[in-house]
Amino acid sequence: MSSAGHASRGPGMLRVLPTVRCNMACSTCNLRAEMLDAKQRHESSPDSWRRVINEAAPFKPYIYFAGGEPLLYEGLPELIRSVKAAGLHCGLTTNGWLLSRWATALVHAGVDDIWVSIDGQAATHDRLRLAPGAFERALEGLRLLHSERRRAGRAQPRIHVNAVLNPSCSDAVEYVVHTRSQFHCDSISIQHLSFHSQEARARHAAEGFGGTVPGCYLANLQFDGANIARRVERLATLLPSLTFQPTTDSIMDYYSERWPGPGSSCNSLWRILEILPDLTVCACNSIELGRAGEQSLLRLWGSCRLEQMRAAVQAGRFLACCFRCCYMNFSFSRQMPQ
Numbered sequence: 370m371s372s373a374g375h376a377s378r379g380p381g382m383l384r385v386l387p388t389v390r391c392n393m394a395c396s397t398c399n400l401r402a403e404m405l406d407a408k409q410r411h412e413s414s415p416d417s418w419r420r421v422i423n424e425a426a427p428f429k430p431y432i433y434f435a436g437g438e439p440l441l442y443e444g445l446p447e448l449i450r451s452v453k454a455a456g457l458h459c460g461l462t463t464n465g466w467l468l469s470r471w472a473t474a475l476v477h478a479g480v481d482d483i484w485v486s487i488d489g490q491a492a493t494h495d496r497l498r499l500a501p502g503a504f505e506r507a508l509e510g511l512r513l514l515h516s517e518r519r520r521a522g523r524a525q526p527r528i529h530v531n532a533v534l535n536p537s538c539s540d541a542v543e544y545v546v547h548t549r550s551q552f553h554c555d556s557i558s559i560q561h562l563s564f565h566s567q568e569a570r571a572r573h574a575a576e577g578f579g580g581t582v583p584g585c586y587l588a589n590l591q592f593d594g595a596n597i598a599r600r601v602e603r604l605a606t607l608l609p610s611l612t613f614q615p616t617t618d619s620i621m622d623y624y625s626e627r628w629p630g631p632g633s634s635c636n637s638l639w640r641i642l643e644i645l646p647d648l649t650v651c652a653c654n655s656i657e658l659g660r661a662g663e664q665s666l667l668r669l670w671g672s673c674r675l676e677q678m679r680a681a682v683q684a685g686r687f688l689a690c691c692f693r694c695c696y697m698n699f700s701f702s703r704q705m706p707q
């Protein structure tokens with residue numbers, strides 16, 4: 370499709386961050402640095418968000434609430450009701466700590482999807498999230514969500530569990546898949562750990578595009594890619610409906626320091642706009658385009674900056690931050706890009 374075509378159709382998804390506050394401090398999360406940014410800490414009112422949602426409604430985007438921890442934003446049910454009143458679909462990912470408190474309100478507000486993060490068995494989950502009791506609280510929230518949905522006689526929200534495959538935890542995602550009945554979920558997705566080296570961070574800074582490098586910084590990047598590939602194969606056989614993100618056709622290369630190759634593609638630049646708590650509109654990994662309410666979303670979606678990035682990625686000129694970005698479908702090449 371031509372760039373003009375993309376611009377007039379608008380984004381298919383708005384990734385809305387009502388807050389970047391969080392009540393956990395997960396070892397793998399890269400949001401902690403961003404949370405220090407005062408601009409991102411300024412939170413907009415449900416009324417301001419409603420105006421943004423109504424402006425976006427003609428493109429029919431899916432509204433995905435992320436964070437931070439979205440359930441820390443008290444106005445979330447009101448926001449969900451605005452989304453539904455505008456005729457749109459929406460979902461959120463939560464760490465589950467406050468899920469029991471919000472389950473009834475979320476079901477009745479009409480949210481379409483809820484992903485609950487589960488990193489493995491209780492001890493692993495609580496350790497990775499630096500939050501004793503977190504697993505039990507998430508489990509209790511899932512139980513309540515499921516029973517509230519049944520009580521309301523609804524098919525929504527669809528309940529999903531999202532597990533991150535952390536290579537340093539040998540059987541954690543396996544546990545999630547094997548014991549899935551305890552989560553009362555409709556589906557499980559597994560995310561590959563997003564991580565980067567010091568060198569990737571330096572390359573990103575030199576490119577000067579701004580934004581952040583996805584994933585966490587790891588000093589030791591020595592992973593047994595062959596073993597992870599075997600684990601993924603076994604899991605895929607066990608549960609064919611399991612989804613992996615990003616999809617990679619060479620897992621071993623993903624866990625090494627190789628670059629994406631010519632067959633790689635980005636799922637975000639043509640599909641997703643991100644909006645920070647203070648209504649700053651971003652693309653890619655927090656690359657700022659402007660502000661909602663000051664410039665139209667359609668104009669920002671067709672902005673020169675974003676078009677330049679689309680052209681670069683379409684031509685196979687990936688950015689340093691593309692590597693292990695969860696929006697990238699990887700196809701690896703043995704050659705390093707120029």
Ligand SMILES: C[S@@+](CC[C@H](N)C(=O)[O-])C[C@H]1O[C@@H](n2cnc3c(N)ncnc32)[C@H](O)[C@@H]1O
Pocket residue numbers: 391395397398399400435436437438439462463464465485486531532533560561562563564584585
């Ligand atoms: C950034 S969190 C935001 C939502 C919420 N606070 C939560 O933890 O579910 C979204 C998802 O990213 C996952 N995640 C965190 N760090 C990651 C990393 N380095 N690589 C891949 N996924 C990661 C979390 O487990 C969670 O499922």
Ligand code: SF4
Pocket residue numbers: 391392393394395398399400436437438464498
């Ligand atoms: S993964 Fe979620 S819960 Fe953990 S620190 Fe990041 S935002 Fe908070």
Ligand code: SF4
Pocket residue numbers: 634635636637638653654682688690691692694695696697
């Ligand atoms: S794959 Fe690259 S261009 Fe696409 S969102 Fe990720 S970092 Fe940005």
